[in-house]
Amino acid sequence: MPHGAVIIGGGIMGCSIALELARRGYSPLVLDKGPGPGAGSTSSSSAIIRFNYSTPDAVKLAWESAHMWSQWADYLGVTDELGMARFLRTGQLVLDSPATPLCKVQALFDDVGVPYESLNTANLHERFPSLDLGRYYPPKPVDDEAFWEDNHGELAAYLTPDAGFIDDPALAAHNLMVAAIAAGATFRFHTEVVGIRQHDGRICAVQLDDGGVLPCAIVVNAAGPYSSRVNRLAGLAAAKGVTTRALRQEVDVLPAPHGFSIDDGGVIVTDADLGTYFRPHLGGTLIAGGVEPECDTLEWVDDPDSYNDMPTAEVWAAQTTRVARRLPDIGVPMRPTGVAALYDVSSDWVPIYDRSDLDGFYLAIGTSGNQFKNAPMVGPIMAEIIAACEAGRDHDADPVAVNCPLTCNVIDAGHFSRTRAVHSTTNSVLG
Numbered sequence: 001m002p003h004g005a006v007i008i009g010g011g012i013m014g015c016s017i018a019l020e021l022a023r024r025g026y027s028p029l030v031l032d033k034g035p036g037p038g039a040g041s042t043s044s045s046s047a048i049i050r051f052n053y054s055t056p057d058a059v060k061l062a063w064e065s066a067h068m069w070s071q072w073a074d075y076l077g078v079t080d081e082l083g084m085a086r087f088l089r090t091g092q093l094v095l096d097s098p099a100t101p102l103c104k105v106q107a108l109f110d111d112v113g114v115p116y117e118s119l120n121t122a123n124l125h126e127r128f129p130s131l132d133l134g135r136y137y138p139p140k141p142v143d144d145e146a147f148w149e150d151n152h153g154e155l156a157a158y159l160t161p162d163a164g165f166i167d168d169p170a171l172a173a174h175n176l177m178v179a180a181i182a183a184g185a186t187f188r189f190h191t192e193v194v195g196i197r198q199h200d201g202r203i204c205a206v207q208l209d210d211g212g213v214l215p216c217a218i219v220v221n222a223a224g225p226y227s228s229r230v231n232r233l234a235g236l237a238a239a240k241g242v243t244t245r246a247l248r249q250e251v252d253v254l255p256a257p258h259g260f261s262i263d264d265g266g267v268i269v270t271d272a273d274l275g276t277y278f279r280p281h282l283g284g285t286l287i288a289g290g291v292e293p294e295c296d297t298l299e300w301v302d303d304p305d306s307y308n309d310m311p312t313a314e315v316w317a318a319q320t321t322r323v324a325r326r327l328p329d330i331g332v333p334m335r336p337t338g339v340a341a342l343y344d345v346s347s348d349w350v351p352i353y354d355r356s357d358l359d360g361f362y363l364a365i366g367t368s369g370n371q372f373k374n375a376p377m378v379g380p381i382m383a384e385i386i387a388a389c390e391a392g393r394d395h396d397a398d399p400v401a402v403n404c405p406l407t408c409n410v411i412d413a414g415h416f417s418r419t420r421a422v423h424s425t426t427n428s429v430l431g
């Protein structure tokens with residue numbers, strides 16, 4: 001009996017897609033070469049939930065997903081004995097910079113219904129006294145003397161009060177897996193897909209590393225940073241349109257200074273003025289990463305099985321020095337502490353949620369370091385695309401529209417097409 005659908009990858013995306021396919025009766029089988037759900041790049045995610053994206057459909061996706069996170073247990077309809085991931089609302093402060101001005105997102109927020117507050121410099125001094133509000137743009141390498149030049153003015157910002165983060169991203173994947181199993185999905189770990197077979201231009205089976213061959217009618221590529229490798233297995237090496245590749249990224253852990261811990265009003269700060277972001281974390285800490293400022297060299301990775309997964313002194317120095325410039329009271333530990341993991345970056349830092357040129361082979365890839373937050377809604381989007389294509393709809397010519405029941409918006413799934421003209425975005429993790 002062939003499995004209705006095989007999902008390659010049991011990260012947050014594969015688990016979300018498994019749940020929605022199971023609810024629609026596809027009996028999906030999730031295969032993952034790792035030890036458990038969310039053990040890949042999902043486990044290293046900063047798991048920030050925010051709404052400032054460059055395009056309307058991306059904002060709608062984030063806004064609907066945030067509402068799903070708010071009703072997580074109800075949406076899943078199960079109790080996970082490991083516990084449930086929590087959405088901790090902190091708010092997000094986006095400091096003013098040419099890359100992230102309020103005017104670029106204001107109309108999108110107004111259309112979609114995302115609340116925000118504009119804060120001038122005086123408001124910021126009053127509400128966030130521990131922030132240095134100096135304007136230093138453009139970001140510079142920290143070993144460049146120009147990094148230490150005096151500021152040229154002070155910053156304003158905007159605040160989105162509904163932003164926050166998920167306290168345990170791997171647990172969120174586990175929660176989805178438990179719900180998916182209850183709905184009829186199966187999961188198999190320590191199992192690598194090493195081949196994808198087709199017959200007459202359509203998927204017919206996957207080949208496993210133990211020599212087994214599983215007949216199937218549908219395969220979903222949800223392999224995260226391995227997405228381009230899995231596309232090659234399906235013979236889509238020379239894919240037209242948007243492509244994906246892995247990018248190494250570090251996230252550092254620092255002690256949270258007064259006013260920035262989770263317990264005393266700490267907010268997420270997006271700081272494209274200095275080229276960093278940081279957010280409060282559990283245990284009195286703060287985590288910090290980069291937003292790909294032009295002065296930094298990006299570390300593209302050809303083989304996702306072979307990269308340095310430890311934080312390096314160089315990136316640590318760059319990221320923590322930038323945070324320390326913004327938060328002068330922070331104490332910077334003497335050794336690098338944190339994680340290094342991979343983003344799966346698309347040509348325009350917008351994901352691909354789509355069919356492919358091979359019938360029965362679907363793509364949930366190119367998540368570009370910014371899609372954890374959207375995982376709850378990616379399952380429904382992929383399920384709608386798969387159902388429509390399998391029913392004969394030409395999704396390329398007539399893209400599926402997906403309703404957002406909690407926020408009353410409609411997402412044009414064609415926005416995430418592999419054949420799109422690349423979107424105009426920040427060309428960074430900010431999307």
Ligand SMILES: Cc1cc2nc3c(=O)[nH]c(=O)nc-3n(C[C@H](O)[C@H](O)[C@H](O)COP(=O)(O)OP(=O)(O)OC[C@H]3O[C@@H](n4cnc5c(N)ncnc54)[C@H](O)[C@@H]3O)c2cc1C
Nearest residue numbers: 009011013033040041042045046047048193224367372373
């Ligand atoms: C450091 C970092 C910080 C981030 N911060 C944020 C953030 O703050 N907010 C946000 O929204 N997003 C963030 N992201 C992005 C987000 O975490 C990812 O988009 C998301 O976790 C990707 O999930 P995934 O399921 O696609 O990939 P993964 O979690 O990597 O899962 C893919 C799975 O596929 C499996 N696999 C691959 N190839 C095969 C094969 N051939 N056979 C079987 N299994 C296979 C792997 O073992 C892996 O478990 C961040 C990402 C990173 C790395």
